[in-house]
Amino acid sequence: MSKINIVAFVCENHALSALKAASIAGDSLPESVKIVKIPCTGRLETTQMLDSIATGADGVVVIGCLEDNCFHDVGSMLARGRVDRIKDLLKDIKMEPERVEMINAASVSGAMLMLKIRQFEGKLAALPSLPFKGAIK
Amino acid sequence: MIIGERKPVSEIAKMLAGKKKILISGCKTCVAISMAGGEKEVAELASALRLMSARDGLDWDIEENVVERQCEKEWVREIESKILGADCVVSLACGLGCQTIGDLYPEKQAYPGLNTSFLGVPEEQGVWSEKCLACGDCIIFETGGICPVSRCAKSMRNGACGGSADGKCEVNLDTDCAWYMIYERLKLQNRLDLITQVCAPKDWAKSHSGGRRKIVRKDLLIQPTDRTDMEVKK
Numbered sequence: 001m002s003k004i005n006i007v008a009f010v011c012e013n014h015a016l017s018a019l020k021a022a023s024i025a026g027d028s029l030p031e032s033v034k035i036v037k038i039p040c041t042g043r044l045e046t047t048q049m050l051d052s053i054a055t056g057a058d059g060v061v062v063i064g065c066l067e068d069n070c071f072h073d074v075g076s077m078l079a080r081g082r083v084d085r086i087k088d089l090l091k092d093i094k095m096e097p098e099r100v101e102m103i104n105a106a107s108v109s110g111a112m113l114m115l116k117i118r119q120f121e122g123k124l125a126a127l128p129s130l131p132f133k134g135a136i137k
Numbered sequence: 138m139i140i141g142e143r144k145p146v147s148e149i150a151k152m153l154a155g156k157k158k159i160l161i162s163g164c165k166t167c168v169a170i171s172m173a174g175g176e177k178e179v180a181e182l183a184s185a186l187r188l189m190s191a192r193d194g195l196d197w198d199i200e201e202n203v204v205e206r207q208c209e210k211e212w213v214r215e216i217e218s219k220i221l222g223a224d225c226v227v228s229l230a231c232g233l234g235c236q237t238i239g240d241l242y243p244e245k246q247a248y249p250g251l252n253t254s255f256l257g258v259p260e261e262q263g264v265w266s267e268k269c270l271a272c273g274d275c276i277i278f279e280t281g282g283i284c285p286v287s288r289c290a291k292s293m294r295n296g297a298c299g300g301s302a303d304g305k306c307e308v309n310l311d312t313d314c315a316w317y318m319i320y321e322r323l324k325l326q327n328r329l330d331l332i333t334q335v336c337a338p339k340d341w342a343k344s345h346s347g348g349r350r351k352i353v354r355k356d357l358l359i360q361p362t363d364r365t366d367m368e369v370k371k
Contacts, residue, residue, distance in 0.1 A: 045177060050184035054191055081263075089181075092145045093189050132191050 004032040004124050007052040008061045008117070011041045013071035014107045015063040022110030029114070030121050033061075040064075041102075042075030049086045049100055059099040059124040060086075061117065066104045076104055096127050138258070139167035139231045140265045141174055141251040146185045149227060152248045158198045159186070160223035161250065162216065162238070164207040164230035171265055173251050174229030176203045182229065182250060207234025213241055220245055256287075273343030273350060279331055281322030286339070288315035294336045 010016050016037060019029070029035070034057075038044055041064035049060045062083055064076040080102050087097035101120050105113040153159060161179050169175025183201045190197035202219055204212045207230035213220075220226055220238060225246040228235035231253040239247040255267040270287040276294075277284050286292045290308035296316030300307030304317040323329050341347070 045180070047177070047180045047184045050181070050188055054184065054188040089146060089185055092147050093150070093185060094147070095188075095192070130192065 004121055005057045006033045006059050006061060006121060006124065007036060007057040008033050008063055009036050009038050009041065009044050009048070010063045011065060011071070011075065012037050012039055014065040014069070015105050015113070017107035018105040018110045018113045020110070021108060022114045025110060027111060027114045030118060032121055033117060040072040040075040041079035042072055044079055044082065046082050046086050049083070050089075053099060053130070058127070058130065059101070059120065061120055062102045063113065064102070064104055066106050069106065098123050098127065138170055138256070139233075140171040140254045140257040141168045141231050142254050143173050143178060143182065143229065143251045144249070146182065146189070149182070149248070149250055150186065150189055153186070153197065153225065153227070156224040157196060158222065158224045160200050160202060160219050160226045162207065162226055162228055162230070163203040164234050165203055166206045168229065168231055168251065170259065174231070179203055179229050182227070208237050210237060210241055213237050270344070272339070272341070274340050276339070279336065280319045281326060281328065283315060283319045283322055285315045285319060294339050
């Protein structure tokens with residue numbers, strides 16, 4: 001398997017707590033995942049997801065609170081809308097929409113979160129590598 | 138306000154074939170509020186095009202910019218050097234903004250990055266609906282403030298038609314019948330007498346049917362006074 005690069009935008013509230021809970025339980029993140037902490041997934045712009053892929057990430061995962069228990073009320077819902085928008089945009093430009101995913105996690109669901117991250121990593125590994133031919137200007 | 142919707146990125150990319158230096162210019166007015174052509178949307182389109190460029194080796198050099206109102210020459214002139222320095226401009230303003238750039242700099246190609254959809258209002262976050270057709274002859278003082286020209290699928294002047302049921306339009310059951318709403322509004326205002334009056338056919342000459350429209354306000358024109366009448370005759 002070639003090396004996979006994943007950018008994970010993680011909300012500092014329930015999602016980060018879930019990652020910490022998993023870590024305490026001895027379940028560590030795959031090496032392919034680079035964490036970017038954000039105050040709320042609702043703050044994440046579509047541009048940040050696209051730029052991550054354009055600058056070398058094979059995929060982007062947005063990890064936020066559960067939609068009915070979001071720390072900032074509607075942050076996770078806004079993030080889901082933007083993830084779906086980027087999936088449509090990737091389809092439009094003939095790229096795999098599976099490169100962007102949203103995962104919702106409660107503070108106590110560290111094990112479930114790790115499982116979903118590994119599943120995402122597996123999906124990305126099955127995709128063809130991005131054939132970048134030029135530099136970003 | 139003017140409501141727009143960004144064109145698919147693939148459609149915009151086709152317009153840019155063979156170009157290198159691209160300016161994406163948005164507008165901070167209507168299309169920023171309809172979240173189609175403001176600062177964020179310009180950044181999003183630029184990121185998507187940069188991604189395509191890197192993937193396909195297109196060597197696009199993309200610059201982003203947002204002007205206050207792209208339909209006004211004064212604001213567009215402020216970015217003249219950027220426009221002249223680019224091979225082409227993708228306008229994320231409405232059709233008016235794109236044409237203003239094209240008219241000011243006819244040697245440059247200005248491409249529409251969004252489709253100008255309609256004159257409407259934001260109903261809730263992420264929802265906009267049409268409420269005016271710019272027909273040039275407003276009659277909503279007779280219809281309780283609700284425009285039947287834009288909000289009735291048949292633009293009926295004397296409604297409702299026979300197809301309306303349960304307050305919904307037969308053309309689209311998700312749409313409220315404009316004439317049902319007009320009836321309810323007039324009833325609330327104790328003005329139901331208005332609905333029994335038969336209205337004369339609308340003067341469509343004032344709409345686009347009469348060709349391109351233009352308004353000239355003489356009091357606002359800046360031009361020298363014609364002094365020929367004031368000359369002292371010898």
